[in-house]
Amino acid sequence: MKKNLCIAMMMATLVLWGCSQEKKQAEAPPPATMPPVEQAMDKAKEATGAVAKQVKKTTGAVEKKVEKQIAAVEEKVAATAVPVKEKIGEIADQVKAAAAKLTTTVESxxxxxxxxxxxxxxxxxxxxxxxxxxxxxxxxxxxxxxxxxxxxxxxxxxxxxxxxxxxxxxxxxxxxxxxxxx
Ligand code: HEC
Ligand code: HEC
Ligand code: HEC
The missing domain is CATH 3.90.10.10 (Cytochrome C3)
Structure with a gap:
């Protein structure tokens, strides 16, 4: 009786072990030999991702640089606008005076x-x-x-x-x- 139980238990163990082996096989990762086309696609995807990141980075930098340059030009314009305005006023006065002399053709x-x-x-x-x-x-x-x-x-x-x-x-x-x- 004891011997029979022993055999039954051993059988059960064997069956269980076999099942787990089968399951393991089913879960095993796909064969290491991935089709070369898929591999190439993956690599290409990775590369495009990297390029996109780089482009984003550089365009950001360029935008910042351009913004800085515009700000510098605006500052310069603001600084020169006042003297230019004064100069234009001076020139306008001179032109007016010259025009006055030219237009006064009537002696008396x-x-x-x-x-x-x-x-x-x-x-x-x-x-x-x-x-x-x-x-x-x-x-x-x-x-x-x-x-x-x-x-x-x-x-x-x-x-x-x-x-x-x-x-x-x-x-x-x-x-x-x-x-x-x-
Ligand atoms: C001291 C005052 C006075 C000043 C300064 C003066 N004018 Fe006159 N002007 C007159 C008077 C007054 C008349 C009008 C005479 C009339 O129509 O009887 C006149 C007439 C004129 C006429 C018309 C003349 C005609 O006979 O057709 C012209 C053009 C004229 N002025 C231009 C000027 C200009 C340009 C200036 C400045 C550069 C000037 N005037 C400065 C007083 C002045
Ligand atoms: C903004 C000032 C001013 C106004 C306005 C003015 N005059 Fe005179 N005028 C003078 C002065 C200053 C003199 C004297 C200096 C000179 O002869 O150069 C003078 C001189 C004169 C003389 C003498 C010129 C000579 O050669 O002897 C006459 C004439 C005269 N003005 C007429 C007029 C008449 C007319 C008006 C108005 C339509 C007039 N003036 C408006 C300042 C002015
Ligand atoms: C600086 C020059 C000047 C002096 C000085 C002056 N006048 Fe005149 N007067 C004029 C002028 C110019 C007119 C013309 C105004 C017009 O008709 O546009 C005038 C106009 C007149 C008129 C108007 C004439 C009319 O057609 O209606 C009378 C009147 C007159 N003057 C009187 C006098 C008397 C009086 C004095 C002295 C107290 C005098 N004026 C001094 C420049 C002068």
Missing amino acids: VTIDNKNGKVVLPHKKHAEAYGCAVCHGDKKPGPQKLGKDAAHALCQGCHKEKKSGPTSCNQCHQKKAKSLEGC
Whole structure:
């Protein structure tokens, strides 16, 4: 009886062992001889991955470099913009002055009025004081000042400068009475 049990146990052990061996065989890794095409594909995949990583790294670096350069240029522009603006202002003033001299072709203007014509040494005044003093912001040209405005403008400056005519006859050239009505 004991012997039979022993044999049965041995058989069982054998069967179990056999089963586990079979299972092991089924789980065993695929044969080491991977088809060469698959191997090559794997290698290629690895290589592309590496290249992609490198490209990402380098483009990042290039972007940073370009950004730095742009920042440097912007700084330079900002630093030079102010002097350039001032220079342009200077040049504009010079051009304006030159233009004023060129446009003052009218040597003198005669301002007719009932109190006797007034002859204004136009060019002399223009070159000394510019156009805006008398013409304002408008484009200089023929203009009618009117008595009060004219007196205020002309006499006002002459008094202020303590130079230039301030009495009636110095400005108004009255016609001789005897010549009137001829
Ligand atoms: C002192 C004042 C004064 C100044 C400075 C002056 N003008 Fe005049 N200008 C006059 C008056 C006043 C008249 C108008 C005369 C009229 O129409 O009876 C005139 C007329 C003119 C006319 C028209 C002349 C014509 O007979 O057709 C021109 C163009 C002109 N001015 C240009 C200028 C320019 C350009 C400047 C500056 C460079 C200037 N003027 C500066 C007072 C001035
Ligand atoms: C911004 C100042 C100013 C204004 C505006 C001005 N003058 Fe004069 N004017 C002078 C001065 C300064 C003199 C004297 C210096 C000179 O003769 O060079 C003068 C001189 C004159 C003279 C004498 C010129 C000579 O050769 O003897 C006349 C005429 C005259 N102005 C007329 C006028 C009339 C007219 C007006 C207005 C339409 C006028 N001025 C506006 C400053 C001005
Ligand atoms: C600096 C020059 C100047 C002096 C000085 C001056 N005037 Fe005039 N006056 C003028 C001018 C220029 C006009 C013309 C204004 C216009 O018609 O645009 C004028 C206009 C007049 C007018 C207006 C005439 C009309 O047609 O309506 C009278 C009036 C006059 N003046 C009187 C006088 C008297 C009076 C004095 C002296 C107390 C005097 N003026 C001194 C420059 C002068």
